[in-house]
Structure formats: structure tokens, C-alpha cells
Amino acid sequence: MEEERTGLLQLKEAFKFPNSSAFSSWSEEQKDCCAWEHVKCDVISKRVFQLSLNEITNISSIDGEEDWYKDWYFSLNLSLLLPFRELKNLSLRWNLLTGFTGEMRSSKLQYLDLGYNDLTEIPSFLSGQKSLKYLDLWGNYLTNSSHSKGFMGEMISSKLQYLDLGDNDLTEIPSFLSEQKSLKYLNLGRNYLTNLSHFKDLAILSTLETLNLDHNDITGNIPWFIGSLASLKALSFNHNELTGFSPEGFKGEMRSSKLQYLDLSYNRLTEIPSFLSGQKSLKYLNLKFNGLTNLSYFKDLTTLRWLETLNLGFNEITGNIPHFIGSLASLKALSFSFNKLTGFPPEGELITHLCFCIGFHVKEQCNIQFLLKLLIILCPH
Numbered sequence: 001m002e003e004e005r006t007g008l009l010q011l012k013e014a015f016k017f018p019n020s021s022a023f024s025s026w027s028e029e030q031k032d033c034c035a036w037e038h039v040k041c042d043v044i045s046k047r048v049f050q051l052s053l054n055e056i057t058n059i060s061s062i063d064g065e066e067d068w069y070k071d072w073y074f075s076l077n078l079s080l081l082l083p084f085r086e087l088k089n090l091s092l093r094w095n096l097l098t099g100f101t102g103e104m105r106s107s108k109l110q111y112l113d114l115g116y117n118d119l120t121e122i123p124s125f126l127s128g129q130k131s132l133k134y135l136d137l138w139g140n141y142l143t144n145s146s147h148s149k150g151f152m153g154e155m156i157s158s159k160l161q162y163l164d165l166g167d168n169d170l171t172e173i174p175s176f177l178s179e180q181k182s183l184k185y186l187n188l189g190r191n192y193l194t195n196l197s198h199f200k201d202l203a204i205l206s207t208l209e210t211l212n213l214d215h216n217d218i219t220g221n222i223p224w225f226i227g228s229l230a231s232l233k234a235l236s237f238n239h240n241e242l243t244g245f246s247p248e249g250f251k252g253e254m255r256s257s258k259l260q261y262l263d264l265s266y267n268r269l270t271e272i273p274s275f276l277s278g279q280k281s282l283k284y285l286n287l288k289f290n291g292l293t294n295l296s297y298f299k300d301l302t303t304l305r306w307l308e309t310l311n312l313g314f315n316e317i318t319g320n321i322p323h324f325i326g327s328l329a330s331l332k333a334l335s336f337s338f339n340k341l342t343g344f345p346p347e348g349e350l351i352t353h354l355c356f357c358i359g360f361h362v363k364e365q366c367n368i369q370f371l372l373k374l375l376i377i378l379c380p381h
Contacts, residue, residue, distance in 0.1 A: 007083030
């Protein structure tokens with residue numbers, strides 16, 4: 001439609017980057033704007049429903065320091081989006097955006113990607129996006145003070161299912177998360193989270209399936225609220241300072257967990273968390289780079305009949321390869337690399353169906369016969 005075609009040409013003027021050729025097809029001569037790059041229209045109504053304006057700046061092609069493009073940072077006037085009444089998908093990833101001006105009417109927007117920009121506040125216009133299901137704010141400069149300015153829980157879409165707040169400057173769990181009753185995916189990785197008292201806001205997210213808290217500064221026990229997330233399928237706590245777990249937080253609901261993926265690598269765990277014995281659906285478990293030593297705790301892994309990948313590398317495990325390995329009937333990949341293993345269980349206690357040869361870092365006194373026998377047992381093909 002002519003209104004949207006004119007709107008696109010005006011939007012083009014807002015992205016004035018000398019190194020970009022992203023809008024080469026957007027011209028007065030080309031009448032059908034639905035044929036333009038980065039634009040998708042409904043086949044029947046011919047109205048624009050998707051704008052994919054990722055990396056219009058073309059920063060990745062620039063050599064040099066930040067000073068080369070410091071004058072390219074800009075705020076986008078939301079009034080430029082008003083002509084697009086059927087807009088559902090908008091991607092503005094990696095464009096040096098510092099914020100937004102003007103107003104945006106309540107829209108049909110369902111998908112919004114603002115990742116890799118220079119936002120310091122969560123945009124207030126999001127409060128009007130009642131249809132929003134997907135929101136990506138990865139790689140900005142958001143702080144906890146920013147989410148209190150016009151972006152409270154009751155103002156965000158109750159339909160939100162995907163939220164990425166990773167790689168920002170958050171020090172606490174944003175309180176508005178407790179209102180996101182439809183949330184299935186939440187990424188809070190690569191922030192500065194430390195205070196476990198704020199994790200209570202996540203405890204009621206009964207629909208949450210994926211939770212990423214990696215690369216933070218979380219210390220102490222694995223947060224108790226994990227035990228209440230009955231729909232959780234994937235959980236990552238890698239690169240934190242966890243030392244243990246709270247048994248009272250892992251009763252009842254956790255026993256019937258749907259958890260399939262668990263990454264606790266790069267922490268300070270000295271024991272295998274006992275709640276793992278209840279994770280009947282677990283397929284992937286990563287415990288590398290911890291301080292595991294006591295083999296008596298490995299008995300909690302013997303019930304993981306669907307486990308396919310187990311990484312116990314870079315710990316302090318001594319003695320024989322734990323005999324529990326023989327009970328993991330679905331195991332395909334296993335690593336004990338860089339431990340202090342000196343032997344293996346009696347024949348018949350090791351499985352013979354691993355698909356991948358295993359990295360073992362054994363003590364020097366282990367002779368070549370030991371190594372050859374190990375390879376024959378574990379990698380028969």
C-alpha cells in the first residue's frame with residue numbers, strides 16, 4: 001500500500017550509515033515495496049507484517065576503534081512505525097540504537113529483537129505491546145534501575161513466552177518476571193547476579209522450560225526455587241560459584257521433573273547433588289571443572305537410565321572409574337578427562353555401547369596395557 005511504501009522510505013532515512021548498502025532496493029523507482037529487501041508482506045492484504053533490519057550499520061565490516069563510528073549512535077523515532085498497522089515481527093539487532101523517541105500505538109507486534117544495541121533502559125513503549133510473545137534484549141547495557149522506569153509487571157504482555165536479558169548489567173532478578181505466567185524461555189546469563197533472595201520471583205514460573213543463569217556471580221547453594229519449576233527441561237548454571245544445594249528445595253516437584261539438560265560446569269561443587277537421582281528424563285549432564293572427589297556420591301547417578309552425555313572432566317576424582325557407569329544403558333558420550341583415575345572396575349561393569357571415545361587423563365603409572373584395555377572396552381568399534 002502507498003502509505004506503507006512512503007513509510008518505508010521515511011524509515012530508510014533514519015538509518016544513515018555511510019558503510020551500509022542494506023536499502024539498495026528501497027527506491028522511488030521500485031513501486032512494489034513488498035519486493036524490497038528486509039520486508040515481508042501478507043500475501044492477501046499486501047500489508048507489511050515483518051521488518052528484518054538487522055545490522056544495517058554493517059559494523060562487523062569496519063576495522064578500527066569505536067571512535068570510527070561513535071557518531072552513528074542514534075535514537076529511533078517510533079512514529080516512523082505508525083504506518084505499519086499489521087506489523088508482527090520487528091528485528092533491529094546490532095544497530096547502535098541508544099533508545100527510542102515518540103510514541104507507538106498498541107500494536108499487533110509479537111516478535112521484537114533489540115539485541116546487540118546500546119540500550120541502557122528497557123524501552124517504555126513495550127508496555128503497550130500486549131501481543132508480544134518474543135523479546136530479545138541480549139547484549140545491551142541494562143541495569144536494575146532501568147526496569148523500574150515504566151516497565152512494571154502489569155504493563156508487559158502476559159503472552160510473553162521468550163525473554164532474553166543475557167549479557168547486560170543486571171545485579172538482581174527483575175521483579176516484573178514474577179508476572180510472566182506464560183514464559184517458557186528465560187536467559188539471564190552473563191550478568192552480575194549474586195543475591196539469591198531475589199530468585200523467589202522465578203519460583204512461580206510454572207510454564208518455564210528453559211532457564212539460563214550462566215556466567216554470573218551466584219554463590220552458595222543451588223537456588224531452592226529450582227525445585228518448584230515443574231516444566232523445566234533445560235537449566236544452565238555454568239561459570240558461577242555454586243558450592244552445594246539446599247535439600248529442602250528439591251522435594252516433591254523436582255522428583256517428577258522433565259529436566260533433560262543440566263549444565264553445572266565451572267562451579268565449586270564437591271559432591272554430586274542428590275536431587276539428580278530424581279531426574280528420570282535427564283539426557284545431558286555437565287559437571288566438569290568442579291571439585292568432585294567422593295565417589296560415594298556417584299550412586300545418585302545410577303538411576304539416570306536416559307542419560308546420553310556425561311562430562312565429569314577436570315575434577316579431583318581418584319581411584320577406579322566409578323562402577324555406576326555400567327548401569328547407564330543410554331550413555332553415548334562420557335568424559336573423565338583430567339582427573340586422577342588409576343584403574344577400572346572388574347570386567348562386565350563397564351558399558352560397551354559408547355558412540356564416542358572418551359577422554360581420560362590417567363596417572364603416569366598406568367601402563368599401556370591398561371590404556372589399550374580401556375579403549376577396547378569403551379570403543380569396541
